[in-house]
Amino acid sequence: MKFSAVFWYYLLIILVIFAAFMFGDFSQTNDVSRWLIIGLTALLLLAPLFFTRSTPNQIIPTTLPKSAPPVPAELAEVKRANQQLAEQDRALQAKDLELIQANQRLQKLEQAKNQFVSVTAHQLRTPLSAIKWTFHMILKGELGATTAEQKLFLQKGFDSSERVITIVNDLLNIDHIETGQSDYTFVSVKIIEWVENIVFEFTDRVKEKNIKLEVKKPTTTLPMVEMDPVKLSMVLENLIDNAIKYTPVGGQVAVTVKDDKLNSARSVIEIVVGDNGIGIPPADQGKIFQRFFRSTNAIRVIPDGSGLGLFVAKEVVEKHGGQLWFDSQENVGTRFHLTIPLRRTGG
Ligand code: ADP
Numbered sequence: 001m002k003f004s005a006v007f008w009y010y011l012l013i014i015l016v017i018f019a020a021f022m023f024g025d026f027s028q029t030n031d032v033s034r035w036l037i038i039g040l041t042a043l044l045l046l047a048p049l050f051f052t053r054s055t056p057n058q059i060i061p062t063t064l065p066k067s068a069p070p071v072p073a074e075l076a077e078v079k080r081a082n083q084q085l086a087e088q089d090r091a092l093q094a095k096d097l098e099l100i101q102a103n104q105r106l107q108k109l110e111q112a113k114n115q116f117v118s119v120t121a122h123q124l125r126t127p128l129s130a131i132k133w134t135f136h137m138i139l140k141g142e143l144g145a146t147t148a149e150q151k152l153f154l155q156k157g158f159d160s161s162e163r164v165i166t167i168v169n170d171l172l173n174i175d176h177i178e179t180g181q182s183d184y185t186f187v188s189v190k191i192i193e194w195v196e197n198i199v200f201e202f203t204d205r206v207k208e209k210n211i212k213l214e215v216k217k218p219t220t221t222l223p224m225v226e227m228d229p230v231k232l233s234m235v236l237e238n239l240i241d242n243a244i245k246y247t248p249v250g251g252q253v254a255v256t257v258k259d260d261k262l263n264s265a266r267s268v269i270e271i272v273v274g275d276n277g278i279g280i281p282p283a284d285q286g287k288i289f290q291r292f293f294r295s296t297n298a299i300r301v302i303p304d305g306s307g308l309g310l311f312v313a314k315e316v317v318e319k320h321g322g323q324l325w326f327d328s329q330e331n332v333g334t335r336f337h338l339t340i341p342l343r344r345t346g347g
Helices: 003-023 031-053 055-059 073-139 148-178 191-200 203-208 229-245 282-287 296-301 309-319
Strands: 187-189 212-216 225-227 252-258 268-275 323-329 333-341
Touching (some): 191 229, 191 252, 229 268, 229 309, 229 333, 309 323
Antiparallel strands (some): 187 225, 323 333
């Protein structure tokens, strides 16, 4: 019961009692009627208490009112937002499914492409080697005498076949890396001997281009280095080959073996291949290890490179637990740094 109702109720009772005392003759009433009046008055006074206590049970409606109270504007707004969210959720789930399917299609295409590259590269390697050795035999005069002019063209054919073989080998290396088929065989290697043997392979190349190629080595005796010499030779050959390719006629290339990181926390041998060639433009320096990337100044000098050598090189060096990085200045020169831990640490 509300407070105002109780107030008016009691006021009415007080007025009735007051009127009874004012206008009634109380002395005339006998005992029974007096007690009746007192009892009735008490009952009336206590009645609101019973009424109030029983209120909770009585006011809870057992059924909802027939006409629902008007929905506030905010509630309608929340409902609308909820509906929109549910729609967006459905759209996102559909997009998600689309992306998963597109991704599966891409993976299949990638597999098909890898298979194509792998099969093609394998198929190309044998006939290319036959072409190269045929040029070689004619050049050496094993199939009869050739004129100077013929030799010039034969040499071009030989060089081109060698370049294509390099590209095919790069493609096969990438295929092996991507399919996880690269097997590493680690053995202990005498580092200086190993470097000198590789540098020696470039004797004819540097002579042709009138480039000075030298090995700089420490005077101390170096410890043996654990490595896969076949894979790491490919890396050093690629670095020296690049240095010669991207250095103009009459330039200089140096392969330096450094021992100053030998007694650090993690003993590594550092090899630096430096040249005074075309350098790498600052804008391209962040992309140099990406596969197929070639900077514009390199394309201008050697139009038919693959842009795969450095990508493969970085993978191989990191498998040895080493690092490969460079510093370069356009039109001044480039230095590639390669570190190899003395003991095998890579996967
Ligand atoms: P490729 O030599 O066949 O293009 P690489 O992966 O070996 O492929 O090299 C990638 C690119 O890095 C080259 O195209 C060239 O732009 C740049 N580069 C590598 N070595 C040198 C270097 N010594 N001097 C200048 N640029 C270089």
